[in-house]
Amino acid sequence: MVRVDKEMKNERMLEVLIVVLIIPLVSLLAGYFISKDIVEPNISKTNDSDNFEEMVVKGIDLFEVVLGSYSDFETAKYQDDLMKMKGVYSFVSKDSDKYLLIGGIFLDREQAALFSSSLKSQGISSEVYVKKGPSIKIAYDKKLTSEMDVFTSKLQDFQQIFDYMSALSYKAFNDKLEKQELEQLKRKVDSFKNSREDFGKKEVTILIQKTIEIVDKITNDIKKIEISAALEDGNTFSLLQESLWQSCEEYNTFLKTIVMQNQ
DSSP states (O other): HHHHHHHHHHHHHHHHHHIIIIHHHHHHHHHHHHHHHHHHHHHHHHHHHHHHEEEEEOOEEEEEEEEEEEHHHHHHHHHHHHHTTTTOEEEEEEEEEEEEEEEOOOOOOOOHHHHHHHHHHHTTOOOEEEEEOEEEEEEEEEGGGGHHHHHHHHHHHHHHHHHHHHHHHHHHSSSOOOOHHHHHHHHHHHHHHHHHOOOSSHHHHOOOOOOHHHHHHHHHHHHHHHHHHHHSSOOHHHHHHHHHHHHHHHHHHHHHHHHTTTT
């Protein structure tokens, strides 16, 4: 009986020891490993987000002077041919499920409105539509802030080329372009192409390469525009419009491609 009592007493002491010492120790260890796996990653994410900024790259917004909207291409093309027979510049552009007959595009709303009024005085009705360019977001390390400032400035110079082409186009519709005005366009284009910077971020490099490709094409277009303006052959407006439209469409389409790839 004595031995049994001693054994029972020892077992109780062991149970007390487990409850008092071992269980709290296990709890502490479990808490450590849980906090190590869950809390630390959250802290690192917070630190990462604090080290990054985000910028929005916008496409080119266009103000389209629309002469008509049609459900099928054949009808739109027929109307386009009629306009050309009248000596009016126009082209067909697909917009969702419609085909638009466009008489001119501008980057300034007032230019588009005045152009529309000029067409009205010729007996041609039109409306001004706004075609918004796409936008993309680029996240970058704050260490690259100065580089991204240069990138932003580069995009502003790119936009200014289009703004100037739009203004020249509006003037060419109503008046003769002066030689110095086209020289100014050439200077803007040359300045953009000659300013070559190296960017560390891949997305930025790809975007800049695309803008340079587009500006190279504009350089070739300017040669034709200069000849037309010198000859006063009546094609200066249409040449400027075609160059402006193709350049803006190429840039906006490129941005849309990037958006789709990142979805």
